[in-house]
Amino acid sequence: xxxxxxxxxxxxxxxxxxxxxxxxxxxxxxxxxxxxxxxxxxxxxxxxxxxxxxxxxxxxxxxxxxxxxxxxxxxxxxxxxxxxxxxxxxxxxxxxxxxxxxxxxxxxxxxxxxxxxxxxxxxxxxxxxxxxxxxxxxxxxxxxxxxxxxxxxxxxxxxxxxxxxxxxxxxxxxxxxxxxxxxxxxxxxxxxxxxxxxxxxxxxxxxxxxxxxxxxxxxxxxxxxxxxxxxxxxxxxxxxxxxxxxxxxxxxxxxxxxxxxxxxxxxxxxxxxxxxxxxxxxxxxxxxxxxxxxxxxxxxxxxxx
Amino acid sequence: xxxxxxxxxxxxxxxxxxxxxxxxxxxxxxxxxxxxxxxxxxxxxxxxxxxxxxxxxxxxxxxxxxxxxxxxxxxxxxxxxxxxxxxxxxxxxxxxxxxxxxxxxxxxxxxxxxxxxxxxxxxxxxxxxxxxxxxxxxxxxxxxxxxxxxxxxxxxxxxxxxxxxxxxxxxxxxxxxxxxxxxxxxxxxxxxxxxxxxxxxxxxxxxxxxxxxxxxxxxxxxxxxxxxxxxxxxxxxxxxxxxxxxxxxxxxxxxxxxxxxxxxxxxxxxxxxxxxxxxxxxxxxxxxxxxxxxxxxxxxxxxxxxxxxxxxxxxxxxxxxxxxxxxxxxx
Numbered sequence: 158x159x160x161x162x163x164x165x166x167x168x169x170x171x172x173x174x175x176x177x178x179x180x181x182x183x184x185x186x187x188x189x190x191x192x193x194x195x196x197x198x199x200x201x202x203x204x205x206x207x208x209x210x211x212x213x214x215x216x217x218x219x220x221x222x223x224x225x226x227x228x229x230x231x232x233x234x235x236x237x238x239x240x241x242x243x244x245x246x247x248x249x250x251x252x253x254x255x256x257x258x259x260x261x262x263x264x265x266x267x268x269x270x271x272x273x274x275x276x277x278x279x280x281x282x283x284x285x286x287x288x289x290x291x292x293x294x295x296x297x298x299x300x301x302x303x304x305x306x307x308x309x310x311x312x313x314x315x316x317x318x319x320x321x322x323x324x325x326x327x328x329x330x331x332x333x334x335x336x337x338x339x340x341x342x343x344x345x346x347x348x349x350x351x352x353x354x355x356x357x358x359x360x361x362x363x364x365x366x367x368x369x370x371x372x373x374x375x376x377x378x379x380x381x382x383x384x385x386x387x388x389x390x391x392x393x394x395x396x397x398x399x400x401x402x403x404x405x406x407x408x409x410x411x412x413x414x415x416x417x418x419x420x421x422x423x424x425x426x427x428x429x430x431x432x433x434x435x436x437x438x439x440x441x442x443x444x445x446x447x448x449x450x451x452x453x454x455x456x457x458x459x460x461x462x
Numbered sequence: 463x464x465x466x467x468x469x470x471x472x473x474x475x476x477x478x479x480x481x482x483x484x485x486x487x488x489x490x491x492x493x494x495x496x497x498x499x500x501x502x503x504x505x506x507x508x509x510x511x512x513x514x515x516x517x518x519x520x521x522x523x524x525x526x527x528x529x530x531x532x533x534x535x536x537x538x539x540x541x542x543x544x545x546x547x548x549x550x551x552x553x554x555x556x557x558x559x560x561x562x563x564x565x566x567x568x569x570x571x572x573x574x575x576x577x578x579x580x581x582x583x584x585x586x587x588x589x590x591x592x593x594x595x596x597x598x599x600x601x602x603x604x605x606x607x608x609x610x611x612x613x614x615x616x617x618x619x620x621x622x623x624x625x626x627x628x629x630x631x632x633x634x635x636x637x638x639x640x641x642x643x644x645x646x647x648x649x650x651x652x653x654x655x656x657x658x659x660x661x662x663x664x665x666x667x668x669x670x671x672x673x674x675x676x677x678x679x680x681x682x683x684x685x686x687x688x689x690x691x692x693x694x695x696x697x698x699x700x701x702x703x704x705x706x707x708x709x710x711x712x713x714x715x716x717x718x719x720x721x722x723x724x725x726x727x728x729x730x731x732x733x734x735x736x737x738x739x740x741x742x743x744x745x746x747x748x749x750x751x752x753x754x755x756x757x758x759x760x761x762x763x764x765x766x767x768x769x770x771x772x773x774x775x776x777x778x779x780x781x782x783x784x785x786x787x788x789x790x791x792x793x
Contacts, residue, residue: 336637
């Protein structure tokens with residue numbers, strides 16, 4: 158049972174985008190059980206080779222969290238589906254019989270709608286207009302996420318035409334997922350082919366930094382995914398997010414300080430002053446997409462870490 | 463197997479048809495297609511001229527409306543679909559679910575292809591578009607290996623078209639926002655990757671620099687040829703090394719794989735490059751026409767001729783080519 162917060166804004170913990178060890182993940186979710194979030198997304202969304210937890214482990218964590226907390230538990234699925242084995246895992250997750258699934262590819266949407274199951278969509282399903290939203294809502298979409306690159310202005314327009322009962326989620330904190338490839342860039346940075354990647358990404362729990370030749374931090378490599386070097390932070394936008402009737406604010410886990418970040422969002426939602434999260438961000442904030450600008454720019458003034 | 467060639471303008475369309483393209487694809491002069499570059503593309507009158515030229519010579523014409531309209535642009539995309547229908551194009555290439563929905567209901571006789579920008583890499587995703595909108599064909603993103611392409615072909619009723627030659631997108635098309643990350647504009651929203659107005663070249667003490675949206679993408683030594691500053695083809699520092707961290711500036715060339723693609727049941731080969739010159743289009747179309755004909759006659763003994771590859775190398779970005787994702791070790 159989810160916490161009854163009718164009319165109030167909920168907080169979610171997104172899926173861990175990076176490759177963490179089995180112990181780190183179990184520890185993290187033991188702590189997450191105590192965090193003031195309403196929704197927890199669980200599962201591997203980036204690379205099917207990552208096996209510190211198997212599907213059955215994820216289901217165990219889901220069951221544990223669901224049985225012992227009031228949080229809504231969602232199973233997140235792989236964003237880039239290439240091999241038959243990946244489709245098999247996806248089908249198994251979709252048919253779990255208990256938890257709703259976050260589709261991160263239209264292939265997952267297909268499997269879920271075929272089985273007439275309700276679903277939510279993550280940041281890699283392209284929903285750019287009300288016509289798309291309406292069609293997916295008719296097929297069972299319960300909550301959608303605003304694509305990372307879209308602005309508050311587009312969100313405002315989307316919200317004014319959103320189908321009744323459909324929830325909206327916005328990526329509010331974390332390194333932003335920017336792109337996916339067949340190629341593993343972490344392996345490449347170690348001069349290894351993908352088929353012999355040696356699971357190097359486990360050494361970079363927040364991604365491996367890529368900088369320009371003038372030393373400007375630019376991107377972080379996360380296996381086949383590339384994320385922003387700077388951390389998206391929409392905490393100062395909470396009043397507007399509320400005004401736009403956003404239902405869920407997503408915080409994307411990082412290897413340290415996730416608890417403090419969640420607390421800061423929770424406190425702001427409950428009326429406390431907006432905290433400066435600078436010291437929790439490895440390389441400072443960005444919020445350009447939200448303001449209709451380039452994604453890496455920081456439009457809101459924030460004191461340095 | 464069909465040869466599908468790029469038409470950035472009327473001269474390119476004509477030279478593609480003259481050199482044996484089975485089909486050509488084009489877009490309108492606005493952000494409804496993913497090659498929205500200055501001076502490129504067609505107005506309605508030109509498009510009608512091109513279609514007449516192609517049809518008189520037995521070639522088909524596809525129109526691309528393959529970007530993602532936001533609410534305030536919806537009307538433009540809707541009009542583009544109506545224009546495609548009034549032009550009687552042989553197929554409309556779309557990516558956005560809302561646009562596909564509009565097209566299939568408003569113009570049920572208009573044949574729909576799924577654009578590479580729809581990011582569909584598996585047969586379940588294709589089933590969604592097939593069952594929802596009746597798509598006849600899909601263009602696969604440049605991320606699958608040859609055996610994965612074959613797997614898709616075997617499990618879908620939809621015809622499969624793949625990229626055979628041209629600039630190599632190493633990311634999953636339709637889900638890459640590196641361009642808007644630095645410029646605010648992406649292929650999805652504005653129909654262009656790394657738009658020209660954000661490109662800068664600067665001569666400095668450390669050499670020639672290329673920048674996109676102010677971000678340094680590369681520095682070139684004396685005599686080194688400067689490339690276009692797309693993020694994925696730049697040189698960056700990771701750990702102690704500065705290198706092409708994402709991809710070298712190379713082009714895709716799958717000529718050597720042609721018999722395998724043929725046997726895998728691939729229905730059409732797409733040539734990238736609406737932004738390239740008519741000379742490029744003519745040269746590439748001619749080589750691929752010969753190659754496909756030769757492969758069709760005798761796939762078991764097909765060998766990519768050296769003169770074909772030499773001819774393609776002349777027009778390749780970075781003057782080198784790769785088999786890309788189709789060849790597993792590249793990944």
